[in-house]
Amino acid sequence: MKIDIILAGVGGQGILSIAATIGLAAVEAGLYLKQAEVHGMSQRGGDVQSHLRLSDKEIASDLIPFGKADMIISVEPMEGLRYLPYLKKDGWLITNTKPFINISNYPDEEKLMAEIKALPNHIALDADSVATELGSVKAANMVVLGAASPFISIEFEKLENAIRTLFGRKGEELVTLNLNALNTGRKFSMEAQK
Amino acid sequence: MQKLLLLGDEAIAQAAIDAGMSGVYAYPGTPSTEVTEYVRSSREAREKGIVATWCANEKTAAETALGMSYAGRRTMTCMKHVGLNVAADAFINSSITGANGGIIFLVADDPSMHSSQNEQDSRFYGKFAMIPILEPSNQQEAYNMVHYGFDLSEKFQIPVMIRITTRLAHSRAGVVRKSSHEQNKVGLPENLRQFVLLPAIARKQYKMLVDNQPAFLKESEESAFNTYLPGKDKSLGIIACGLAYNYLIENFPERDIPFPVVKVQQYPLPEKHIRRLYEECDSLLVLEDGYPIVEEMVKGFLNLGKPIKGRLDGTIPRTGELNPNIVGAGLGFEQEETLDVPSLVAARPPSLCKGCSHIDSFTALNEVLEIYGRGRVFSDIGCYTLSALPPYESINSCVDMGASITMAKGAADAGLVPAIAVIGDSTFTHSGMTGLLDAVNDKSNITVIILDNSTTGMTGGQPSSALGKIEDICKGIGVDEDHIRVLKPLRKHHEENVQIMKEEIEYNGVSVVIPRRECIQTLNKRMRDKFKEKAKAAGK
Ligand SMILES: Cc1ncc(C[n+]2csc(CCOP(=O)(O)OP(=O)(O)O)c2C)c(N)n1
Numbered sequence: 001m002k003i004d005i006i007l008a009g010v011g012g013q014g015i016l017s018i019a020a021t022i023g024l025a026a027v028e029a030g031l032y033l034k035q036a037e038v039h040g041m042s043q044r045g046g047d048v049q050s051h052l053r054l055s056d057k058e059i060a061s062d063l064i065p066f067g068k069a070d071m072i073i074s075v076e077p078m079e080g081l082r083y084l085p086y087l088k089k090d091g092w093l094i095t096n097t098k099p100f101i102n103i104s105n106y107p108d109e110e111k112l113m114a115e116i117k118a119l120p121n122h123i124a125l126d127a128d129s130v131a132t133e134l135g136s137v138k139a140a141n142m143v144v145l146g147a148a149s150p151f152i153s154i155e156f157e158k159l160e161n162a163i164r165t166l167f168g169r170k171g172e173e174l175v176t177l178n179l180n181a182l183n184t185g186r187k188f189s190m191e192a193q194k
Numbered sequence: 195m196q197k198l199l200l201l202g203d204e205a206i207a208q209a210a211i212d213a214g215m216s217g218v219y220a221y222p223g224t225p226s227t228e229v230t231e232y233v234r235s236s237r238e239a240r241e242k243g244i245v246a247t248w249c250a251n252e253k254t255a256a257e258t259a260l261g262m263s264y265a266g267r268r269t270m271t272c273m274k275h276v277g278l279n280v281a282a283d284a285f286i287n288s289s290i291t292g293a294n295g296g297i298i299f300l301v302a303d304d305p306s307m308h309s310s311q312n313e314q315d316s317r318f319y320g321k322f323a324m325i326p327i328l329e330p331s332n333q334q335e336a337y338n339m340v341h342y343g344f345d346l347s348e349k350f351q352i353p354v355m356i357r358i359t360t361r362l363a364h365s366r367a368g369v370v371r372k373s374s375h376e377q378n379k380v381g382l383p384e385n386l387r388q389f390v391l392l393p394a395i396a397r398k399q400y401k402m403l404v405d406n407q408p409a410f411l412k413e414s415e416e417s418a419f420n421t422y423l424p425g426k427d428k429s430l431g432i433i434a435c436g437l438a439y440n441y442l443i444e445n446f447p448e449r450d451i452p453f454p455v456v457k458v459q460q461y462p463l464p465e466k467h468i469r470r471l472y473e474e475c476d477s478l479l480v481l482e483d484g485y486p487i488v489e490e491m492v493k494g495f496l497n498l499g500k501p502i503k504g505r506l507d508g509t510i511p512r513t514g515e516l517n518p519n520i521v522g523a524g525l526g527f528e529q530e531e532t533l534d535v536p537s538l539v540a541a542r543p544p545s546l547c548k549g550c551s552h553i554d555s556f557t558a559l560n561e562v563l564e565i566y567g568r569g570r571v572f573s574d575i576g577c578y579t580l581s582a583l584p585p586y587e588s589i590n591s592c593v594d595m596g597a598s599i600t601m602a603k604g605a606a607d608a609g610l611v612p613a614i615a616v617i618g619d620s621t622f623t624h625s626g627m628t629g630l631l632d633a634v635n636d637k638s639n640i641t642v643i644i645l646d647n648s649t650t651g652m653t654g655g656q657p658s659s660a661l662g663k664i665e666d667i668c669k670g671i672g673v674d675e676d677h678i679r680v681l682k683p684l685r686k687h688h689e690e691n692v693q694i695m696k697e698e699i700e701y702n703g704v705s706v707v708i709p710r711r712e713c714i715q716t717l718n719k720r721m722r723d724k725f726k727e728k729a730k731a732a733g734k
Contacts, residue, residue, distance in 0.1 A: 010542065011544065023199055023366065024199075027197075027199060027368070032367075032368065033199070033366070033367060033368065034365060034366070034367045035365060035366040035367070036361060036364065036365040036366075037201070037364045037365065037366065038308070038364065039224060039225065039227075039228070039309075039364050039654075040224035040225065040308060040309030040652075040653070043544070044544035044545060044546070044547065044577065044580065044652075045542075045544055045545040045546075045547065046542055046543055046544035046545070047541075047542040059367075060440045060441075060443035060444045061440045061441050061443070061444035061517075061518045062361050062362070062365040062367075062437070062440065063361065063441075063517045063518060064518075065444060065517070065518040065519050065522070066519050066529070066530070066532045067530045067531075067532040067533075078538075078539055078540070078542075079542075081535065081536050081539050082535055082539050084532075084533040084534065084535055084536070085532040085533055085534065085535060086532075087532075087533055089533070102542070102545060103540055103541075103542055103543075104584075105540045106540060107538035107539070107540060108538070111538055112538065115536045115538065171729075
């Protein structure tokens with residue numbers, strides 16, 4: 001078993017919480033893990049990415065080679081596309097459709113969506129709206145993770161446990177919010193594949 | 195033992211705690227920052243009474259660590275690669291004094307310049323100082339090397355460098371802890387003149403360092419961190435240093451590399467292994483993250499021997515971080531075609547946060563500059579350097595910490611009017627104060643804008659040594675009190691702020707303007723913490 005995931009987003013959007021959740025679940029599942037993060041300069045509103053590698057065998061490189069990622073999980077529609085060179089030809093792009101616009105030359109949204117839809121394997125959902133309806137836009141990242149969860153061969157309960165552990169300290173309310181977000185994202189993804 | 199999921203930086207910090215370190219001294223700098231952060235937030239470290247201090251700069255940090263080593267205890271000093279330039283005087287001379295308690299220089303390089311001005315390779319400094327260098331290839335080795343590094347430092351009474359790069363520093367993996375080592379007791383060096391580098395003593399000490407080189411080499415050749423891995427195909431021999439080994443393995447999923455490989459993780463370079471590789475193989479390939487230092491050493495100036503491939507002959511790109519594909523291409527493996535980045539994807543450079551005080555400062559400064567024209571603003575390193583980019587484009591230099599004030603002075607001496615320096619509060623106490631003294635002593639015509647957001651923002655909000663001291667420092671240095679002006683960078687004060695900046699720029703002499711408003715990130719964090727405290731108290 002081996003999964004290579006690129007996480008994409010903008011500094012401050014919380015891709016590291018996604019990484020931490022999958023990471024914790026992977027540890028519970030007894031898997032090896034390597035996760036290269038971006039700290040520093042880019043965290044100031046720039047593009048950020050994380051390479052997350054899971055395997056039942058020891059992992060060599062902290063970086064995923066080009067064309068080898070099983071999926072890109074993106075919390076922002078343009079950012080997911082930035083890492084396409086890493087994606088396998090038949091890999092999945094799971095992305096939020098809500099743009100994060102902090103630059104003046106952000107592309108036309110329709111054209112952006114057309115690029116995403118042109119990929120053979122993609123799941124695109126407005127995670128911000130889903131999360132807002134559930135209680136807070138802050139849980140958008142967990143909606144996206146939920147949508148990606150059917151493609152991650154770790155038991156779903158382990159992801160849920162990871163959320164309980166990670167958010168437990170911050171109160172029951174946050175745990176419930178994020179669990180709901182995860183489940184709603186997952187449901188969307190299962191429906192979309194039918 | 196317990197397995198922890200740790201960043202490379204955190205693995206090093208945990209190891210130092212476990213290996214009996216008594217103090218860590220550092221100045222923040224990506225990608226080294228998380229080492230000291232980890233120790234500072236570790237309950238275990240607190241309970242053990244381990245000192246973990248953010249110092250004014252890397253030089254003060256390194257010297258403090260050396261003092262702790264003098265007193266017999268284990269210590270570490272951490273910095274990014276360019277930080278070692280600042281600490282270089284202490285670093286190079288500490289190899290002459292030698293150590294008493296174990297001392298590790300943890301230096302984090304940043305190939306590809308993810309968050310830096312350059313991609314200098316600290317192994318050159320290690321070689322320059324003639325001390326052992328350790329270069330881990332994964333988080334577990336990083337952990338183990340700290341234990342080994344302290345032992346090595348005490349065995350030879352010599353500082354040891356651990357060199358890591360961004361990719362290891364900021365990558366997480368499982369790490370198993372070893373049993374812990376008690377802290378050393380305070381104890382003086384046997385020879386009370388060991389640290390007195392008067393020429394007569396220094397010559398002796400230096401001779402000892404030189405005489406110790408064969409011992410360092412022997413240690414390195416016998417070290418488990420340097421290995422010769424046999425291979426059947428002798429057409430090529432590979433030298434893989436540090437992380438490069440992982441990228442090599444990644445190209446052989448079954449781990450069946452046909453070529454002999456020397457895995458290098460400790461320096462001086464293990465001559466025995468390298469010589470054997472050279473003799474057995476038709477050609478060599480050197481894989482190293484950073485500068486081609488090993489390649490140059492193996493190749494030699496005249497390049498008279500067998501073909502040596504690497505960064506110098508173009509087999510590997512001359513600059514930038516390695517990755518599995520670069521190494522694969524270097525091995526001659528065809529690289530698959532991949533999907534393209536759609537052309538509509540726009541660059542998203544980092545930018546100042548919404549609500550950042552620097553925004554208001556630069557908006558005011560830009561208005562003032564309309565009078566004098568652009569090209570007169572010397573800046574420094576910090577979040578405010580982002581004002582070089584649109585929409586501000588306010589600043590014209592960013593070289594090294596502290597250079598804003600001194601470059602402005604030089605330009606003023608050359609006759610540039612006005613000459614303006616822009617520097618952050620943490621950068622000011624890191625390296626700006628001495629330059630200000632030069633300007634005061636020379637009565638230079640410069641205006642220094644000290645952007646006081648009361649934190650070290652760019653590296654994640656570490657406490658600033660300048661906190662609450664800036665006016666007094668400027669006064670003490672001799673800046674005329676009437677020309678030290680504090681203002682509040684808020685849109686509603688814009689007109690007033692423009693006026694103050696204008697007045698001080700017009701003043702012929704050294705003037706200081708201090709826009710002061712807390713960093714929006716640390717403010718938000720403080721508010722969140724306060725809210726949590728309140729909620730906790732109410733919930734009880
Ligand atoms: C010699 C050296 N040490 C450390 C760094 C890393 N570094 C870059 S900016 C910065 C913080 C600057 O803080 P401050 O001057 O207060 O500005 P702010 O980011 O808060 O605006 C640090 C530590 C560096 N580039 N060079």
